[in-house]
Amino acid sequence: MTQRMVFFVPTDNPVGGIAKILDYAVHASRTGREVIFCCSELKWPHLSSPLFKKPYFESYGSGIKICAASELEPRKDDIIFFTLPSSHERLCALYAEVAGRDLTFIHLLQNTRLSNTAFDNGYSYRLLSKPLRRICITQEVLDAVSPYVENKDKLHLIPHGFDFDAFKNTPEQNDPITLFYNTFKSDLAKDVASAYRKASQVSSVLEAKKGVSWDELRQFYAKGSIFIASPLPEEGLYLPGLEAMAAGQLIIIPDAFGNRFYCDFGDNCIQVPYGDIAAYQKAIDWAIEHWTTEAFEMRKKGYEKSMSLGLDGEYKAFSSYLDEEFAPTGRSTRHARRSPRQARKLFGLLRG
CATH class of the missing domain: 3.40.50.2000 (Glycogen Phosphorylase B;)
Structure with missing residues (x-):
C-alpha cells in the first residue's frame, strides 16, 4: 500500500508557517506518496485561498487532496506532519478512535520561540520532551530546541527552501x-x-x-x-x-x-x-x-x-529523509526493531 501522509494546519490562511507546510506536502507528493493537506478549518470558500496560488503548488501539487479536519478519514498507519505545537493535541483527538496515541508524527520546527514557555500557551515547551520525529528549518531553530529534546537522533536539520x-x-x-x-x-x-x-x-x-x-x-x-x-x-x-x-x-x-x-x-x-x-x-x-x-x-x-535558498535543495533533503526514516511498511529503516538473536549477534554475544 502506498504510504499516506497527512499535512495538518490550523487554517488555509496564506501565512508563512502554513505556506511552508504546503511546500512540504508538495515535496512528499513528488516522491509518489499519497498526500492529504488537512486544515482544521477552511476559511476560504471553494479552495480560493491565495495559499493555493503558490507557483510551487501550481506546478507540482495537482495530486494533493485538500480537506477540512471534519472530512478526514484517519488511518492508523498515517504519517502525520504538523508545525503548530498545539496541533498535536488536536491530532491525537482526531486519531483517538483508530490508533489511540500510537501515532507517527513529524513535527516541523519553524520558530526559535519553541522552547519559550509562553509560546502557544506552553504546549510547545511541553511537547519538546515527547519522543517525536522533528525537522528544524534552520540551525538557529535547532540550537534553540536541542537542549530540551531527549531523542536527539530523531532531530534533523533541513535548511529552509524558498519559493522565490x-x-x-x-x-x-x-x-x-x-x-x-x-x-x-x-x-x-x-x-x-x-x-x-x-x-x-x-x-x-x-x-x-x-x-x-x-x-x-x-x-x-x-x-x-x-x-x-x-x-x-x-x-x-x-x-x-x-x-x-x-x-x-x-x-x-x-x-x-x-x-x-x-x-x-x-x-x-x-x-x-x-x-x-x-x-x-x-x-x-x-x-x-x-x-x-x-x-x-x-x-x-x-x-x-x-x-541560493531555492526549494529544490529542500525537496531533495526531505525526500532522502523520508526514504531513510520509513521503509515501505512505514517503519524506519535505520531504527527497525531487531530480533533478540540479531541483537545478540550485533553485540558479539552470540556463541557458536
Whole structure:
C-alpha cells in the first residue's frame, strides 16, 4: 500500500508557517506518496485561498487532496506532519478512535520561540520532551530546541527552501527609491516611513496591510526597492525579509534570531536596533546617499543570497529523509526493531 501522509494546519490562511507546510506536502507528493493537506478549518470558500496560488503548488501539487479536519478519514498507519505545537493535541483527538496515541508524527520546527514557555500557551515547551520525529528549518531553530529534546537522533536539520519565483526581481543600479513595508505584525514601519512620504529623493511609499491579496503582494515586492522590516523580537525566520531580498530590495531589519539564516548584517542588509525609529530613518538616509554604490552592492548580495535558498535543495533533503526514516511498511529503516538473536549477534554475544 502506498504510504499516506497527512499535512495538518490550523487554517488555509496564506501565512508563512502554513505556506511552508504546503511546500512540504508538495515535496512528499513528488516522491509518489499519497498526500492529504488537512486544515482544521477552511476559511476560504471553494479552495480560493491565495495559499493555493503558490507557483510551487501550481506546478507540482495537482495530486494533493485538500480537506477540512471534519472530512478526514484517519488511518492508523498515517504519517502525520504538523508545525503548530498545539496541533498535536488536536491530532491525537482526531486519531483517538483508530490508533489511540500510537501515532507517527513529524513535527516541523519553524520558530526559535519553541522552547519559550509562553509560546502557544506552553504546549510547545511541553511537547519538546515527547519522543517525536522533528525537522528544524534552520540551525538557529535547532540550537534553540536541542537542549530540551531527549531523542536527539530523531532531530534533523533541513535548511529552509524558498519559493522565490513569485518575487524574483534582479536589482538594477538605477532603480527608483521606493520604500515598502507591511503592517502584518506592527505599525512600526508606518511610523518610520511617515517622514519620507513627501521626500524628493523617494519615488513612493508602499504599504501592504493585513489581508492583502497574493497578486497585490507580488506587485508591492516588484515595485519596492527598500524594505522596512518589522519582525517580532524573536522570529523563526521572518519570511518577508527573505522575499524582499529575492525582489532585489535593500532590507533594513533588526536581529530577530531566526533571520540570521539569511541576514549577513552589514553585508547584505542593514541592521538596526529593535523598535528604534530614528535608527531606521538613519539607515534609509544612508541608503539614499549611497544608492548607486554601497547600497546597490548590498542589494545585489541580498538577491544572490535568496537565490541560493531555492526549494529544490529542500525537496531533495526531505525526500532522502523520508526514504531513510520509513521503509515501505512505514517503519524506519535505520531504527527497525531487531530480533533478540540479531541483537545478540550485533553485540558479539552470540556463541557458536
